[in-house]
Amino acid sequence: MILKHLTIAAAFVLISGLGASPALAQSTPPAEPTMAAPAGAPPPADGAMAPAATPAPAPAPEVHAPTPTPAVTAAPSNPYGLTHIVQEGNPVSLTILFLLAIMSIGTWYIFFMKYFEQSRILTQARTVEKRFWTSGTLAEGVDKLPKNSMFRSIADSGIRASQGGTTLVGLNDWIAMSLTRQLEDANSRLQSGIAFLASVGSTAPFVGLFGTVWGILQALISIGVAGQASIDKVAGPVGEALIMTALGLAAAVPAVLLYNYLVRRNKVINEKLRGFAGDLQTYLITKAK
Numbered sequence: 001m002i003l004k005h006l007t008i009a010a011a012f013v014l015i016s017g018l019g020a021s022p023a024l025a026q027s028t029p030p031a032e033p034t035m036a037a038p039a040g041a042p043p044p045a046d047g048a049m050a051p052a053a054t055p056a057p058a059p060a061p062e063v064h065a066p067t068p069t070p071a072v073t074a075a076p077s078n079p080y081g082l083t084h085i086v087q088e089g090n091p092v093s094l095t096i097l098f099l100l101a102i103m104s105i106g107t108w109y110i111f112f113m114k115y116f117e118q119s120r121i122l123t124q125a126r127t128v129e130k131r132f133w134t135s136g137t138l139a140e141g142v143d144k145l146p147k148n149s150m151f152r153s154i155a156d157s158g159i160r161a162s163q164g165g166t167t168l169v170g171l172n173d174w175i176a177m178s179l180t181r182q183l184e185d186a187n188s189r190l191q192s193g194i195a196f197l198a199s200v201g202s203t204a205p206f207v208g209l210f211g212t213v214w215g216i217l218q219a220l221i222s223i224g225v226a227g228q229a230s231i232d233k234v235a236g237p238v239g240e241a242l243i244m245t246a247l248g249l250a251a252a253v254p255a256v257l258l259y260n261y262l263v264r265r266n267k268v269i270n271e272k273l274r275g276f277a278g279d280l281q282t283y284l285i286t287k288a289k
Contacts, residue, residue: 096211179277201256208248215241
């Protein structure tokens, strides 16, 4: 009986030991691996510290690729400007632009040419006062004038008329007729080209107005084809019409102002020429200054 109880106790103890062994193995942390000493190296002395393990190398820094800069987008073209008309305009619009450009360029070219010519004649008028009438003789005074001077042409004509004549016309009338003919020639030279400015000033607004009417017509055609009055169908032709009106005024207004300015200076020059011719006629008749 006692043997039976001993056998049961031994079996219970054995079963308990087998169940605790795996749990003990899982709870015990694994031992850190130690570096094996090289062969032939003496063992460390008692109490000496074991060499520290070699630290792992630091990770390499991450290299970030440069962020690509966004491409610069071109500014959108204006579909309602003058450039659009030049690039995609119809033959009528391009013809109107060409005419207005010719008018504007011709206006400024003629203005500068006539302005410099008038300034030169006014300078010659001051030369006449200083050199011609202060000379000892008439021939000496003529030689002091520039060869391309209007005053010299008038003086030469008066001298030639004083050396001849007819029995039917007196010497005074003959000289007056010769000087008047030279004054008319000088006035024709002064007026040449100025009529173009007057023409531009009177016709350029109507040329621009024709472009306006044409642009509005194109807008109405676009509306009729599309069947509805949308902004994109109307804005382009109407903008073209307004640009034509502005260009017509830009060509006409300067032409009118410059025309009046040149005509006023021509009047001053004609007065100086007539005064010189009258004084020269008096000198040729009376031989006295």
